[in-house]
Amino acid sequence: MVKNGEDSGAYTLRVEGLSRVFGTKVAVDGVSFSAKEGEIFGVVGPNGAGKTTTVRMLTTLLPPTSGVAWIMGFNIVTEPSLARRYIGYVPQAVSVDGYLTGYENLMIFAKLSGVPRKCRKERIDEILQFLGLQDAAHQLVRYYSGGMVRRLEIGQALLTRPNLLFLDEPTVGLDPVARRSVWDMLKGIRTGQSLSILITTHYMEEAESLCDRVGIMNQGKLVTVGSPEELKRATGRTDATLEDAFRFFTQESYDEGGSFRELRRTRRFARRLG
Numbered sequence: 001m002v003k004n005g006e007d008s009g010a011y012t013l014r015v016e017g018l019s020r021v022f023g024t025k026v027a028v029d030g031v032s033f034s035a036k037e038g039e040i041f042g043v044v045g046p047n048g049a050g051k052t053t054t055v056r057m058l059t060t061l062l063p064p065t066s067g068v069a070w071i072m073g074f075n076i077v078t079e080p081s082l083a084r085r086y087i088g089y090v091p092q093a094v095s096v097d098g099y100l101t102g103y104e105n106l107m108i109f110a111k112l113s114g115v116p117r118k119c120r121k122e123r124i125d126e127i128l129q130f131l132g133l134q135d136a137a138h139q140l141v142r143y144y145s146g147g148m149v150r151r152l153e154i155g156q157a158l159l160t161r162p163n164l165l166f167l168d169e170p171t172v173g174l175d176p177v178a179r180r181s182v183w184d185m186l187k188g189i190r191t192g193q194s195l196s197i198l199i200t201t202h203y204m205e206e207a208e209s210l211c212d213r214v215g216i217m218n219q220g221k222l223v224t225v226g227s228p229e230e231l232k233r234a235t236g237r238t239d240a241t242l243e244d245a246f247r248f249f250t251q252e253s254y255d256e257g258g259s260f261r262e263l264r265r266t267r268r269f270a271r272r273l274g
């Protein structure tokens with residue numbers, strides 16, 4: 001492992017030996033890492049590497065076969081309801097309703113997730129402003145662009161003021177302009193905040209642009225962890241890219257997507273909004 005100040009700072013997330021087996025398939029194989037307060041930690045790897053399964057375990061949606069993780073010191077296996085209080089989660093599938101307005105989506109989520117009545121409106125207005133969605137707040141979400149939808153979903157996950165935000169492939173299915181609008185928003189969130197973000201992505205450019213540290217995942221294993229610079233430097237080449245680092249650490253070539261699976265996910269993203 002590439003060390004990067006692992007001993008300092010407060011940890012929002014600690015993961016130790018997390019594994020998940022489906023039948024005979026080892027989807028996640030003994031994964032260990034930590035994320036510090038205020039850090040954006042990226043889990044990168046090709047489709048099928050085990051990223052979503054890792055996130056589903058960490059968000060307490062799927063029990064691990066073995067291993068453990070702590071969120072703000074709470075054990076996800078023995079204290080899941082306490083751990084859940086500190087997290088926000090934006091899944092890959094669309095999590096807002098296309099037949100409601102942006103404002104209505106936020107209000108329903110605030111009610112369901114227990115945001116106290118007296119601060120709901122204020123928090124929603126604050127988030128809409130931060131998202132740059134005030135003007136579109138009362139339009140149906142099915143008329144939003146893909147980037148606006150993703151920003152709304154991220155804003156929705158922030159309503160409970162989590163300490164740790166999980167984003168599973170946040171820009172899959174978005175065009176390059178929309179992708180940048182989501183990146184800019186995420187960079188804006190972290191400014192001056194103690195929020196930690198765990199992001200999974202198979203886009204190396206995304207990991208490089210957003211993440212303080214990156215864990216390279218392949219075939220269920222977290223092969224190495226380090227800052228994008230450290231990982232590239234480890235290859236011994238001055239012009240190395242993160243793809244080169246992936247190849248260096250896994251001895252495999254990197255296919256970033258454009259596969260049938262990705263195309264299907266893109267279509268599904270569009271269709272789910274109606």
Ligand SMILES: Nc1ncnc2c1ncn2[C@@H]1O[C@H](COP(=O)(O)OP(=O)(O)OP(=O)(O)O)[C@@H](O)[C@H]1O
Nearest residue numbers: 022025027045046047048049050051052053054169
């Ligand atoms: N419920 C399940 N039953 C059986 N196998 C599963 C299940 N969920 C995931 N897998 C398998 O576990 C492996 C890891 O899947 P996972 O979805 O975690 O990968 P990923 O890195 O998130 O890829 P993607 O971004 O394409 O979803 C894959 O081989 C997948 O087919």
